[in-house]
Amino acid sequence: MKRKDFLQMSAMGLGALVIPRSFLLGNPIDPLQAINEGIDVSVKKQLADAALSAAKARGATYADVRIGRYLNQVVATRENKVQGVANTESFGVGIRVLANGCWGFAATNNVTTASLAATAERAVAVAEANAKIQGEPVRLAPQKGYGEVSWKPPIQKNAFEVPVKDKVDLLLSANAIAMQNGANFVNSNIFAVNEQKYFASTDGSYIDQDIHRIFPTFTVTKIDQANGKFDTRKALSSPMGMGYEYLEPLASAKVPGIVTRYGMRYDMLEDIKAATAEVAQKNKAKSVEPGKYDLVLDPSHLWLTIHESVGHPTELDRVLGYEANYAGTSFLTLDKWQGKNFAFGSKLVNVVADKTQEGSLGAVGYDDEGVRCKTWDLIKDGVLVNYQAIRDQAHIIGLEESHGCCYAQSWADVQFQRMPNVSLQPGKEKRSVDDLIKNVEKGIYIIGDGSFSIDQQRYNFQFGGQTFYEIKNGKIAGMLRDVAYQANTREFWNSCTDIADKSDYRLGGAFNDGKGQPSQSNAVSHGSATTRFNGVNVINTARKI
Amino acid sequence: MPILSTEEAQAILKKALSYSKADECTVTLGGSEGGNIRYARNAVSTAGDVSQMSLGVTSSFGKKSGSATINEFDDASLQKVIKRAEELASLAPENPEYMPLLGPQTYLESVAFKPATAAMDPDKRADAVAKSLNVAKEGKLEAAGFLENTAGFNAMLNSKGLYGYNKNTDVSFSVTLRNQAGTGSGYVDKSYNDVAKLDTLALTRIAASKANGSAGAKAIEPGKYTVILEPLAASDMLSNLMNGFDARNADEGRSFMSKKGGGTRLGEQLFDPKVTIYSDPLNADLPGATWSPDGRPVTKTVWVDKGVVKKLAYSRYWAQQKNAEALPPANRVIVEGGTASLENMIKNTEKGILVTRFWYIRNVDPQTLLLTGLTRDGTFYIENGKIQFPIKNFRFNESPVIMLNNVEELGKPERTGNMIVPPMKIRDFTFTSLSDAV
Structure with missing residues (x-):
């Protein structure tokens, strides 16, 4: 699966990029689709209940269902070029069961009640096949059901709703600063993740969550061709569990010192200028x-x-x-x-x-x-x-x-x-x-x-x-x-x-x-x-x- | 059933392409199915079964491209995915490095699919793992392992009439055996495209023997040593080497393949004359795809001949810039060796260290490809042609480029992971500190 998706992304011209592996697990989609509302919670509950019932009927003593929609976006540039903009979406259901004291798991991207029931049965069959070679039975810590609940982080700006153009402009502006200040090469990227997860279990929990992550980064390269040495300096950004607001600079989130470092907000244009100066120093250090x-x-x-x-x-x-x-x-x-x-x-x-x-x-x-x-x-x-x-x-x-x-x-x-x-x-x-x-x-x-x-x-x-x-x-x-x-x-x-x-x-x-x-x-x-x-x-x- | 035949795949691709209005369009279709069992503490911990198929489209208007994929295959879905890619292409910035699509190509017929590997089911996997667990239990050792089989296909059709189809299978098995005191650990890791070659019993016995043999390791001083790297250890060291064969990075001055003062080291004697490295998609033990993701034919290629760099990989764009052959990168390589067995190599060693495998290898300096990492799961001191005693694990700081200049002897090659490599005797291998890890 992973290799296949990698080949598919490569065929789309993105294979040469350094994209984290998890980004290759989904399928590229268009950016507008990415912000579509997911399926309604009541529909998810119906689907989950179908899977949980099927698992129990087939002999599972415990089952959980995760209905997930995983969105990734990567905008990748080098120097004055956009190398790729890819949106990936992966939607499907994973079902985990305990049967005969052993775990079994099966997953499908065919999200219908009939398919989920069949997948639940497949998970039980996996558990039963493995129970033959199982050691001690699994012991689960008790967990009370929470009923129907939801959770969202307090993000201010959903990165998937920010136009691709804004991200491209930011990255190309950063690259221009590096090149104007003497870098030989620069690569910059913004990665964004949104996990829309629905969890249900035979304990009686139905949990709907919406999770966001963002990671802006760059690498500035400086080459001293005469001595054959090259050096790089990466961004001092951090991946965060935040929305696009992380990329909006804020004076109070800056830590002054020998080089400015960043807290809950990041200033990419400032950091890339510092990085370009530092990489030249590094060459001669x-x-x-x-x-x-x-x-x-x-x-x-x-x-x-x-x-x-x-x-x-x-x-x-x-x-x-x-x-x-x-x-x-x-x-x-x-x-x-x-x-x-x-x-x-x-x-x-x-x-x-x-x-x-x-x-x-x-x-x-x-x-x-x-x-x-x-x-x-x-x-x-x-x-x-x-x-x-x-x-x-x-x-x-x-x-x-x-x-x-x-x-x-x-x-x-x-x-x-x-x-x-x-x-x-x-x-x-x-x-x-x-x-x-x-x-x-x-x-x-x-x-x-x-x-x-x-x-x-x-x-x-x-x-x-x-x-x-x-x-x-x-x-x-x-x-x-x-x-x-x-x-x-x-x-x-x-x-x-x-x-x-x-x-x-x-x-x-x-x-x-x-x-x-x-x-x-x-x-x-x-x-x-x-x-x-x-x-x-x-x-x-x-x-x- | 996601493993489509070439006819079934082509029919879907043709239909999708018939909806395209773009200047150029490539449609790809890929599917896979497979399953796995993971075990630890002499029992199964997790197991799974996953199958998927999806269709991808890249549409271009002039130098503007967009991509989209879908995993439904009815007419309406195919029309939708083509339209999405075209909308994205119209929004995209121009890519100055855009290359027009290739026309029809001739490809070798892939030999990478074995029906028996594709047919493994949960019961067959459980049986194979049961054999491994029995070795552990009988030997009073603790096993942790992983068995996975996959089958897949990839097909591609473009608006200039290029069509390609490949299918493949792979089964991989690895197991770690540890003694109950936690003072000895052994490991094996093998991959095959044909499950008939997999013998989980025999492989687990090798890991058991290493677990028992490595118990009670003594500390010796770090420093430069002659090492005998088992094929797994050798492949660990070489797994990043081919990334350096990218011509653009070399031309741009940011690779070990860059020449001081500009240019690349193509044609230079960069390694010991005993070193020859090639790739061959038709190798029976390591079959690969016969076309690259952008549709270029993949054929047997000698990258290093008797230590001389013969070829570098070029993207089509960079090949055009440099007026060079647009050779796609190797994804599975074969390092030639000799005929000596590992046992004979040990017998001919006065003083040295036998390394089963390395672990947590990371690049320290891309300039010299300096790597750091540690030995793991069986490291032994050799003196006067015999293994004398197990030794504590070392951290190394060494470059595979330097290592391939210090080759004393190469043994009989075998497949390990996605490479075929011989056991290697290397002089002056640099260990920099000791580790207490077992």
Whole structure:
């Protein structure tokens, strides 16, 4: 399916673009159709009830139905050209059942009551075939039905209602700024997502939700042909759980400093000008001397380190071994949680899991198995206190109910445990970024995310960045290049010595975090304020070929 | 039934095209069906069954194009999707790089479809997984695995009379076995177009042997080592290499294939003379599509011959700009090897490290294609021609371009994922730190 859709998009001339994989799952449609109203809730309820009844009649002890309409839009440009405008829509129904103590799943894009009943029966047949080789029967945490409810985020401007021309104009204006200021190449894109999801289950929930995400980004490239070197600088934007208002600059959402960074609003034209200046500096920057440095990490960078080294190892399915064949397991084994004293990080480290923060990618009213969303602690004063669990895992860690973090990327994929927003809490004392930097003797200040890699149990990681500034005796001493840092997760978080206060707290995020087989993508935000880590190993990544 | 024959597909495409009023129009039709089982902790965790088909249209007026698709195929729906694409085309900005459509082409007949693979049902998948689970249970090991089979077709017709049809099947199986103490882990991952070649029992036994053999790993110092990469590890390192064979990126100065001072490295001895890389859509173990998404014929192509870069891939636009052959990119490549078995390669190694696979590989520097990642699921120390003991996993920072210059020996190639690669003995492979991960 995925490959076929990829070929189809490629045939339409979009194959050469770097489009996140999830964008290729849908079918291109025209933009006007994308803002059509979906089908009426009462019709969805009728369809869902037909599927639930059929599943029960065929022997399912539990069933849920997800009727989903998934809209994506990508506007892609390079220099002065529009490379592609694609709208994709994917509409269909996924049905999950429990029969003979085993899960079964089937999906169809033929949305009629007869087809849904047949699909429900197919899901039961899958469950029955697999029950023969099933181990322990699935145990679902109890979940009361919510009746007929709905949820929408407080977006101000639906990105799908903004004319394509406005987006093209913005991107081409940004590109022009880069080219006028000496860039050799520039690519820029706006991605928009709208998930219109209807969930119904035999528990008695009928949940209608409308979810929006946006991700504007660019890459500026500068080439020094004489020395054969090229460098890039990506946008300091973040994917957000917002509408098009994210692209309307707001002075109060700007964080001034060595380069302007952005909170809940983004100024693409300003950032691309800064990026073009920075990429030229990067070309001529000093190559880093490998060794131990104190790192001061901006939220635009730190989100990815949090994601990989805190978010993933606290996923309970990884801890238990459900991801052993793909993403891997976790060093945070159950005994470390049971002991209640495992020092994951220094006492300053407080990490919260959350599915409710406004504007974040993870925010929804209810998850994809009908559980109302919430916030809970993962790391408290440096100690591991909890994991991320869904209904069929809750009993394993003694929970009465799910954390509400189950998600499927589309109607055609089965839902499973996915990462909520996982955020490092800001420092409680008043501390600015300058306060952090002025105490560092030998350090590197890193802004923006770059290369990233971590082992399958989340011990050993390596991260790059967008820009690297040397800190000497409390002062910024110019730009460095070829920087990457390597560390052990626990040593790294225990070396955390200073966190800026909440006025510096910002969200970063992953638009397409992959997990599962077949692989599914998930969108998740990670908040933090600028944070200092002491004595981290930095390597030089320059090579000659 | 979404796997249409060429006649059935052509009939739908012709009808759709008959409604077009655009200067140029391409209609594509693709469908797939398949299923999967995922298991972990020695039991099934999820399983599914999905089938889909959809029709896509790209219409152009002059240099303005628009695209739309639909998944209903009655006359009214076909008219609607053509009209939508035409409306979008009229709204679109001109694309200065627009290329007129190709006329009729001659394609090789695809050999990628095997009926037995397409015919796998939930019970057959469950049987195959049961064999794998038995190996784990008997060996007191814990299995997590994934089995997936897919069948698909793609067809294309354009207003200049170009028509293409391909169909394919694939089945892939991977399994991780871990010991109960969590101190040993083994893995296999194999794909075939013909399910008759899949033996989940034998493959799971290999993973079991790696799980037991990797328990109790010792730490050795990171540094430069001679490595023997099993085919899976070699393919992990090479999976991004062909992206660098894009002529435009090379000409623009932003690829490892760019030449200092301008131009590309086409014709240069970029790799060791033992390295030859080609693609061939008719390879029996790795059959592929016989036409590219924009309708260009795909035929056997030698990209690297004895270490010399022979071909780069060009879009039709860039080929016209550079007056070059418009060669479509390779999507499945074959790296030639020798005849040596992995066992013999180990026997001939005085001191080195055997790598089963790599994990979490990411690009660190596109300039040199420097990659970082880690070893996983079975890393062993070799001395005096024998595996001596399992070692802890390493992080590496290495470029496949440098690696393919440090080739000592290539063994017998085999399919792994979407490549055919030999086991490789490489000198001076750079490991930069240790990992506690198992």
